[in-house]
Amino acid sequence: MGGVKGEDMxxxxxPNEQLEVILRGVxxxxxxxxxxxxxxxxxxxxxxxxxxxxFDPSSPDxxxxxxxxxxxxxxxxxxxxxxxxxxxxxxxxxxDPTGQKAQRPRLSADQVAQNASTYKEQVYRILxxxxxxxxxxxxWLEDLPLEKLLSLAANIPVHGLLARPDLxxxxxxxxxxxxYPLLQAYDSVHLKVDVEVGxxxxxxxxxxxRQLMAAxxxxxxxLVATALLEGTDAYLEDGxxxxxxxSKTYKNTIDIGDSPEEIRRKxxxxxxxxxxxxxxxxxxCSMIQINAYQSDLESGKxxxxxxxxxxxxxxxxxxxx
Numbered sequence: 001m002g003g004v005k006g007e008d009m010x011x012x013x014x015p016n017e018q019l020e021v022i023l024r025g026v027x028x029x030x031x032x033x034x035x036x037x038x039x040x041x042x043x044x045x046x047x048x049x050x051x052x053x054x055f056d057p058s059s060p061d062x063x064x065x066x067x068x069x070x071x072x073x074x075x076x077x078x079x080x081x082x083x084x085x086x087x088x089x090x091x092x093x094x095x096d097p098t099g100q101k102a103q104r105p106r107l108s109a110d111q112v113a114q115n116a117s118t119y120k121e122q123v124y125r126i127l128x129x130x131x132x133x134x135x136x137x138x139x140w141l142e143d144l145p146l147e148k149l150l151s152l153a154a155n156i157p158v159h160g161l162l163a164r165p166d167l168x169x170x171x172x173x174x175x176x177x178x179x180y181p182l183l184q185a186y187d188s189v190h191l192k193v194d195v196e197v198g199x200x201x202x203x204x205x206x207x208x209x210r211q212l213m214a215a216x217x218x219x220x221x222x223l224v225a226t227a228l229l230e231g232t233d234a235y236l237e238d239g240x241x242x243x244x245x246x247s248k249t250y251k252n253t254i255d256i257g258d259s260p261e262e263i264r265r266k267x268x269x270x271x272x273x274x275x276x277x278x279x280x281x282x283x284x285c286s287m288i289q290i291n292a293y294q295s296d297l298e299s300g301k302x303x304x305x306x307x308x309x310x311x312x313x314x315x316x317x318x319x320x321x
Contacts, residue, residue: 015039028225049194054086057115063253065246090138155215185209235271
């Protein structure tokens, strides 16, 4: 990623300046003043914050939707903070019920391990390997004692889970799926997280982690929810997305592992309304530069094909590391 690099930014950035960087592409922040206080304490003590983002290896490749989170993690790294790339190799065997209309297919341990190895290889195209801590949640969930699980569950009211719109409309919802948010919340407890980053659809799960930490007498994590990237089959109407988020489920992804020719082809086939959204969420272009591209298009100085080529060039740098 461009801009000021790690040590320099960490040394000179005021907490308010850090917050400004963190807020780009963020749709929700819980809680702003708490995060500012954490950033201030971190700067004064010269102790980095612990920032977590979890990824369930439910498919073989990371895609550009994942890179929205990865770029946010890299921003935290460049601000001098410690980033944990959590591979949910245990929770992937259960499947996150968030936003699902039916139960996810069960994955074997071998399938998860194979997918996780690809994730671990691809993630360093964006994250700084020297400043990335990789964890697998099977390390603490595989042998979690039943007594411990029950004591954790005692802090979670069931009605709160069942009241979630994405779960209350699931007639086939099973108890195992309700355990998923609890196990994800315990990841934050076990790792003593200061900030957790996730897509906006993950906010209910992230909030549960915050609630569990508070119930156990820990300082609650702050939550940074990023915008969801629309898939290649979507478009914007009056500034609002129509269609699905980028997901293997919907077969509308641009994968980090795609060939340069395939990435460029998919970008050229994007609905024109999505181009500016992709620039904002997936590149380091400032809003001033994005507005300049829009002016070039309106004046006829550039065609949309040329602008999509610029976007593709930028994304290829990300995908190729």
